[in-house]
Amino acid sequence: xxxxxxxxxxxxxxxxxxxxxxxxxxxxIEAVQKAAENTPLIVLxxxxxxxxxxxxxxxxxxxxxxxxxxxxxxxxxxxxxxxxAEHFGAQFVVDETGDFIREEDQLLITSSxxxxxxxxxxxxxxxGLFIPAHINRKSFGLIESLGFxxxxxxxxxxxxxxxxxxxxxxxSIPSIGSIPIIQNGDAHRLDELIGTLYFELDQVxxxxxxxSLSHKFGRSFVVI
Numbered sequence: 253x254x255x256x257x258x259x260x261x262x263x264x265x266x267x268x269x270x271x272x273x274x275x276x277x278x279x280x281i282e283a284v285q286k287a288a289e290n291t292p293l294i295v296l297x298x299x300x301x302x303x304x305x306x307x308x309x310x311x312x313x314x315x316x317x318x319x320x321x322x323x324x325x326x327x328x329x330x331x332x333x334x335x336x337a338e339h340f341g342a343q344f345v346v347d348e349t350g351d352f353i354r355e356e357d358q359l360l361i362t363s364s365x366x367x368x369x370x371x372x373x374x375x376x377x378x379x380g381l382f383i384p385a386h387i388n389r390k391s392f393g394l395i396e397s398l399g400f401x402x403x404x405x406x407x408x409x410x411x412x413x414x415x416x417x418x419x420x421x422x423x424s425i426p427s428i429g430s431i432p433i434i435q436n437g438d439a440h441r442l443d444e445l446i447g448t449l450y451f452e453l454d455q456v457x458x459x460x461x462x463x464s465l466s467h468k469f470g471r472s473f474v475v476i
Contacts, residue, residue, distance in 0.1 A: 254350030255280070255287035257442055262293055267447045269456060270437075271296040271312050276326055276360045278319045279345045285316075286348035294456050300385060301326060302363045303371050308385040308392040310411065310436075311375045314458050318378050325374055329364040368394075372405050381458050386413045386438065388421060401427040409434050409465045414448075418475055432465045435475050450474045 262270055270293065272281045278299050285295045297319040298312040313319045334357050335343055343356035366374065368384075375382040387394040387401070387410050394401060394410070401410065409432040412421045418433040435448045452472045453460040464471035 253440070253442060254346060255284040255348050256350060258284055258445075259288045259291060259293050259295075261442045261445050263291060265445060265447055267445070268292050269294045269296070269451070271298040271310070273298040273300040273310055273312075274360075275300050276302060276330060276362070276364065277343075277356065278323045279356060281319060282316055283346055283348045296456075296458075299323070299326070301366070301371055302392065303368045304363055304365055305368055305397050306363055306392055307368055307394050307397050309368070309371060309394075310383040310385050311371070311380055312383070312458060312461075313375075313378065313380040318380060322374065322378055322380070326364055326366070327358075329366050330358060330360075331362055331365075333359040333362060335359040368398075368402070369405055372407070379458065381408060381462060383407065383409045383411050383434065385411045385436075388412050388416060388425065395425055401425070401429075401431070403427070403429075407431055408462055411436055413438070432473075433475070434465070434473070448476055450476055 272284050272295060274280060278297060281297045288295045296312055297316055298310060300308050301311055302308055340361055343360055345353045345356060347353055372382045384394045390396050410428060411434050414435060421433055422428050437446045437448055439445045451461060451464045453464055460471060463469050464473045
């Protein structure tokens, strides 16, 4: 999953918009953005945060400055545990060519002390987009962890895995209600890259994606 191969694989599949959402980390986003320069691929900065409830959620932003602010907040909420590469795998930071820069010592496969509502509020304050990830999964899914979708957090979308359709999700998880449902690639390896969403936007931005998710002002989205 080095930057130039991510870009090449996405473009080979006809994908023109991706987000880099590493677990509790944003260290490799800029490298992928640089690798995508002078190509049709747009790379949004993001993160998959693991909240206090062990819920994975996607946090998407427009700029590196926004994700840097969010990263500083997340860093303060992670337990001070050193990564054990022999058990959890090495955590590499690379440049746009894939060359090694450094190894991250902080264990990233852990939960932040931010609650789901606190994480949502933090992302909203930074003008980002917060989407609970793979809510139907047994591991780190919102439904497994909480049993329902809280109605006091105005989620602009929820993500489901590819094991069911959006219609099946609404039937089996009534608390979704009218919240928009998306499906993403959630790729951890190059062969897992797939294009799953089509957005109709005037330009690529978080505000435009939010309008698309709610089908406002002529914007729309389709789960492919």
